[in-house]
Amino acid sequence: MASVSDVKTSYNLENAHQTMKQVKDKKRDKCLKIGLTFGILIGLVVFAIVLAVLITVMAQNNFNSVPNNNNNNGDCTTSEVVQPRVTAHDVNTIKADITEHIREKRQGGSLIRIAGFVRLAFHDCVGGCDGCIDLGNGENAGLGLYIEELDPVYSKYSNKLSRADFWQLAGIAALQESGRGCNNCIHPWVQFVAGRKDCSSSPKYDGPHRMFPNNGGHANIDDVLGFFNSTFGLSRSQPELAVALLGAHSLGRTHRGASGWDGPWDLTPDRLDQSYYSDMMRLNWTEVEISNNKHQWKPPIGNTMMLHADMCLHKVISPINTTTGQSACPFAQLCDNQPETSKFVQLFADDLEAWERNFQAAYYKMITTGYTNAELYVPA
Numbered sequence: 001m002a003s004v005s006d007v008k009t010s011y012n013l014e015n016a017h018q019t020m021k022q023v024k025d026k027k028r029d030k031c032l033k034i035g036l037t038f039g040i041l042i043g044l045v046v047f048a049i050v051l052a053v054l055i056t057v058m059a060q061n062n063f064n065s066v067p068n069n070n071n072n073n074g075d076c077t078t079s080e081v082v083q084p085r086v087t088a089h090d091v092n093t094i095k096a097d098i099t100e101h102i103r104e105k106r107q108g109g110s111l112i113r114i115a116g117f118v119r120l121a122f123h124d125c126v127g128g129c130d131g132c133i134d135l136g137n138g139e140n141a142g143l144g145l146y147i148e149e150l151d152p153v154y155s156k157y158s159n160k161l162s163r164a165d166f167w168q169l170a171g172i173a174a175l176q177e178s179g180r181g182c183n184n185c186i187h188p189w190v191q192f193v194a195g196r197k198d199c200s201s202s203p204k205y206d207g208p209h210r211m212f213p214n215n216g217g218h219a220n221i222d223d224v225l226g227f228f229n230s231t232f233g234l235s236r237s238q239p240e241l242a243v244a245l246l247g248a249h250s251l252g253r254t255h256r257g258a259s260g261w262d263g264p265w266d267l268t269p270d271r272l273d274q275s276y277y278s279d280m281m282r283l284n285w286t287e288v289e290i291s292n293n294k295h296q297w298k299p300p301i302g303n304t305m306m307l308h309a310d311m312c313l314h315k316v317i318s319p320i321n322t323t324t325g326q327s328a329c330p331f332a333q334l335c336d337n338q339p340e341t342s343k344f345v346q347l348f349a350d351d352l353e354a355w356e357r358n359f360q361a362a363y364y365k366m367i368t369t370g371y372t373n374a375e376l377y378v379p380a
């Protein structure tokens with residue numbers, strides 16, 4: 001039989017066991033609580049970090065997708081919207097892209113877009129270079145195609161420069177491409193400057209028609225020199241500038257479906273060579289009516305042509321009948337030399353360097369029309 005002391009001992013032992021168990025349970029509970037709290041804390045910290053990273057990335061993306069019209073480097077303290085600034089590196093990239101496009105559109109070995117882009121650059125600067133062409137004005141007929149073609153290229157860079165700047169860069173890229181590998185061409189080096197502003201409806205223009213020099217095909221020397229003076233500031237006392245600039249017609253052609261005239265000015269329409277001047281001097285041009293009241297000049301052989309606006313640089317062909325479009329002197333060889341400008345046609349037919357120098361100066365004036373020096377900048 002167990003004694004009382006035995007029972008007591010066993011009771012005490014049991015008690016001790018229970019107490020130990022309770023202590024252990026409490027310890028385990030405490031550990032669990034600490035672990036849980038610690039886990040929640042770590043979870044919260046990780047969540048906060050992930051959230052912060054997400055917010056930063058989203059904010060970054062959002063910032064990048066907005067065209068950077070400010071040059072204040074993200075400092076949003078000013079609400080003033082200023083034009084984007086294109087860098088010299090961007091200019092090289094964009095020019096290479098345009099040149100690639102010109103080469104892709106080659107037709108039968110001829111770089112036909114060269115002429116189109118130079119004409120677009122000229123027409124955009126009539127009334128101030130503003131990235132807007134009035135396709136409702138017959139003088140701009142044919143330019144819609146080039147605008148449409150260039151727009152996907154432009155949209156890649158529209159956060160870097162205005163359309164007006166882009167079109168001028170396209171003109172410069174075209175001029176450079178026209179001289180590649182050509183010894184008897186001018187290689188006009190025209191400084192590209194940026195900072196032009198587009199009109200609000202660019203590339204369309206809905207304002208009143210701007211004045212063009214062709215005067216319905218009746219342009220005489222006063223129309224031509226007067227136009228270049230009033231529109232591009234080419235001084236009437238330096239007619240060589242206008243004569244040099246019109247040498248751009250060494251590129252491209254007239255199209256029956258656009259202006260209604262027909263044919264290229266010379267046999268090298270993707271080359272800025274002297275044929276425009278030398279052919280004008282040397283060939284026996286006669287005036288022909290190519291459609292109702294539309295006259296142009298043709299040589300004895302071949303399909304090249306001159307407009308009155310071209311021929312008047314060399315010969316006195318006025319007055320031109322404003323109804324019939326007929327000149328007063330239909331056989332060029334029998335007409336007097338134009339006193340103000342014929343000597344420059346001769347000069348540029350003989351002296352490539354003189355043409356290049358004058359072309360560069362006149363072209364630069366043209367592509368900065370409507371802007372002060374302070375408004376334009378050389379990309380750096």
Ligand code: HEM
Binds near residue numbers: 255
């Ligand atoms: C008196 C001034 C001018 C007159 C009357 C004039 C007139 C014309 C006409 C009627 C066309 C034919 C358009 C067609 O049928 O597609 C033409 C084409 C052209 N013009 Fe002029 N233009 C003048 C000045 C300029 C200037 C200043 C430049 C450039 C600096 C220029 C560059 C061109 C070029 C490159 C083409 C050929 C376009 C092509 O092949 O698609 N022109 N111009």
Ligand SMILES: [Ca+2]
Binds near residue numbers: 266269273274275276
């Ligand atoms: Ca040519």
